[in-house]
Amino acid sequence: MTISVRTFLAIVTAVVGISAAAIAFAPVYTSALSSVEDVVESLREEIGARLQVNVEQYFAAPQLRVTSLMTSAKLGAMNTSDKYTMMPYMGEIALSSGITVTAGFEDGTYLSVNPNSQPPNALNVFYSHGVAASQGYRFQYNMTTRTNTSSPPIITVNTYNPTVRPWYPVVVAAQSWSTVYLDSSGNFSVLTVGGPFTNDTGLKFGGFAMDFSTALILSYLGGQRVGKTGRVFLMDRVTNGFLGGDWAVSSVVNNSGTLQMAQVADVASSDPLVSKMYGHLGLEFIKNCTAPCRADIGSGNGALFVDVLAITDSYGLDMRLVVLLPAKDFMDKIDHDSKVSIAATAVAIAVLLFFSVGVGQLALSPLSHLESRLYAAASLVETSDESEVCDFLTEVVSIEGAFTVLREELTRIKSFVPQSVLQTIEERDNEEECAPLVLHLEGSICLSESQRQPHQQHRANDGLVLTASQSELHSKSRSSEGALKKSATMIVLNMNTGLASRQVTLLVANVIGFHDVSAISPGACLTFHERYLNIICAASSKNRGVVDHFSGDRVFISFNASNNVATHVTRCAATICAIEDSVRKLSAKDAMTVRLGAATGRVLAGNMGNNTIKRFSMVGRTVNQSMVLLQLAKMWNVPNVVSSATMETMEFEYNVEAVGIAVLPGSEKGGKRMVVGSVLGAKA
Incomplete structure (x- = not known):
């Protein structure tokens, strides 16, 4: 198996670039990973210590509050004979922690203080009393005023005895935590924290408890x-x-x-x-x-x-x-960035090597032959002088200049090419996706789908190369190297091709008062004529008509002559309506009057002329009839006049009014007079 020099150079360049990058970055990568490991080790300690301290503080807070209650009881701040005196102490703990504080006593009674946000500094208090603590008072206590705000307290039946609850013996024995259990809602885990209620002599009267939620x-x-x-x-x-x-x-x-x-x-x-x-x-x-x-x-x-x-x-x-x-x-970022750096370095080295190889190839392969071809195409002069060898940088500048000249030349020349030829080419482009136009020597226009083979040079003689299947348009061509090789995707339409008989509709337009405008100034004449042609070309192009040529303000539009339009009569009617509609929409300052004449019939259509001048043309009585109908429109003062054959075909889709009887050119002496009409508009 063989490979090209370019492929070999590309492989070698890639291997050298990647190897160089890997060798250059391997120490850096290893050092970076080692540094990251040291950072991670320190970070583990910092994260763990921070989380541990903060979590321990959450658990320490309720124990501190229980210790505060136990200390207050031991110092005699709470009177067990009047348990109402305990509410301010328990209330402060409940408000500051947001946790219900409960005190259970050996006689089976208990005091529960629950913080209430409305009103502020308010507590919901429950105190059990009576025989076997069978009853309880439920009321609201205001910590600010130290008063009972529920008068009288609500008396309720009580069945809760704290001394028989699992938490009671644990907290009475010593300050401690309970085991973890679920709260009554089943959503959060809870730990009960508490301690014994003792006096200054160590005598135990009960215990304090707080249900601490881990939420x-x-x-x-x-x-x-x-x-x-x-x-x-x-x-x-x-x-x-x-x-x-x-x-x-x-x-x-x-x-x-x-x-x-x-x-x-x-x-x-x-x-x-x-x-x-x-x-x-x-x-x-x-x-x-x-x-x-x-x-x-x-x-x-x-x-x-x-x-x-x-x-x-x-x-x-x-x-x-x-x-x-x-x-x-x-490490992911370091690992990713290191790999990207290695890859970027490898690519950079490869690009530099490729650039060097490319510069060498360009220097060894001058483009003077391509430059001469480009200049020949732009100036319409063909040359085979390839003896001069230019520096490649100068060559690039020259090629850009040649392209600019070629583009300007083709743009200028295209505006002078008959529209009947351009219309045919554009239709082929749209229908069969032909390649771009190439203007050749002696005014021929080529259109090709396929790429030319290396060193294949050809020149069509007065021909139009199109992508199509119309074999009757093939003609001979010559070039400096021989005849053009024909393929299935290329045919030649020679300008010398004979005339062909075609059924066409020809529309002639004329604007009233053009000569009066031309007498004002050249500028006014050009502006008026451009506005007039814009209307004509827009309407005809929309309906596949071809503006063959114009002489002053008289414009000839053909349908089915240089292009295939099966519905050429109705297309002509649509063009007439479009032109008249556009004229009616003009402002008062730009107003103009357009007369139209249309005839349908057979003509001989094709390329005519000699070696000095050639153009697409039509010959037949239909041409003369259209011009006569234009004069009748002016004489009868109607916008348009169409022939009898045109009228009969379009009246199924358009409203046509008979405006007179005329003998048109081409009729024999004493021939039958024909009714001619005027198009009023499309039928609803």
Whole structure:
């Protein structure tokens, strides 16, 4: 198998560029990764310490409040014989913490103080009393005025005895935490914190209790960001209960209709990092961490750093805070940027090498032959002089200049080419997607779909090269190298082709008062004539008519002569209506009067002339008839006059009014007179 020199140079350039970039950036990449590992190590410590301190503070706050109540009772601030005196102390704790404070007593009575936001500084109080605490007072207490705002208090039946509740013996024995359990709503986990109610001699009268919801801690964890995609969660070491984390997962599971606290195993699959940690380390690793524990799962960009922190205090709290930090949060950017830098360097080196190779190729392959062809096309002069070798930079400037000249020349020449020829070419372009026009020597116009073969030079002799299948338009051509090779996608329409008989409709237009305008000034004449031709060309182009030529203000428009238009009569009628409609819409300053004459019949159509001048033309009585009908329109003072043959064909779609009888040119002496009409407009 062989490959080109360019392909070989491209492969070598790519290999050299990538290898050079890798060698240059390998030390930098290794050093960057080492620095990232040091940063991650420090960051693990900082994140873990911050989260641990803040979570411990959340747990410490309720214990401090219980300690405050116990101290107040021990110092005699609370009178057990008049339990109403305890409300200000318990109320301050309830208002500052937002947690209900309960005091249970050995006689079975209890006092419950619940904060109420409306009105401010108000408390909802319940105090049980009576025999076996069978009754209770429910009232509202204002902390500002230290008064009962519910008078009289609401007396309710009470069946709640605090001394038989599970939390009571625990808090009476010592200040402590209860085990984690679900609140009554089943949405959050709760811990009861409390301590004994003693006097200054140590005699116990009961105990204080506060139900501390972990919702506040979980709200804090949910707002934390561990790296970019890291995770943090809290679990109870005693019950293995999952209290919650910083991702959307429920800490409650439904076990056969019973709501229970979720275990870590229940939620491991809810997050990929937690699942990875649980799958590699298991639950025992978390439970057995009595001091800060660390573990690294995997290595490199896919590593997962695990930190387990103990949340404990002297009152029996035993929680574990687990922090998961993926390495990709820190190394991914470095890894990505390093690879991009290596790739960019490789590309830069490759581009420079390719540029060098390209410059050398350009320097060894002068473009003078292409330049001469471009200038020949622009100036309509063909030359084969390729002896001069130019510098490639000068060559590029010259090519750009040649293109500019060529574009200007083609634009200028196209405006002088008969529209009948251009119309045919444009139709071929639209229908068969021909290649762009190329203007050749001696005024011929070429149109091709296929690329020319290398070194193939040809010149059509007075011909029009079109993409089509009309074989009768083929003609001979000559070039400096021989005859043009014909293909299935190219034919030649020679300007010398004979005339062909075609059924056509010819429309002649004339504007009244043009010579008066021309007498005013050349500028006024040009402006008036341009406005007039704009109306004519727009209407004819819309209906596939071809403006063959004009002489002054007399314009000839053909249908089905140089292009195929099966409905040429109705197209002519539509053009007449469009021209008259456009004239009516002109302002008073631009007003003009246009007369129209149209005839239908057979003509000889085709290219006529000699070697000096050629053009598309039509010969036949229909041409003369159209001009006579134009004169009749002026004589009868009607906008338009159409022949009998034209009128008979279009009257199915257009309203036509007979305006007179005339013998048109081409009729034999004593021939039959024909009714001629005027187009009024399309039928509704």
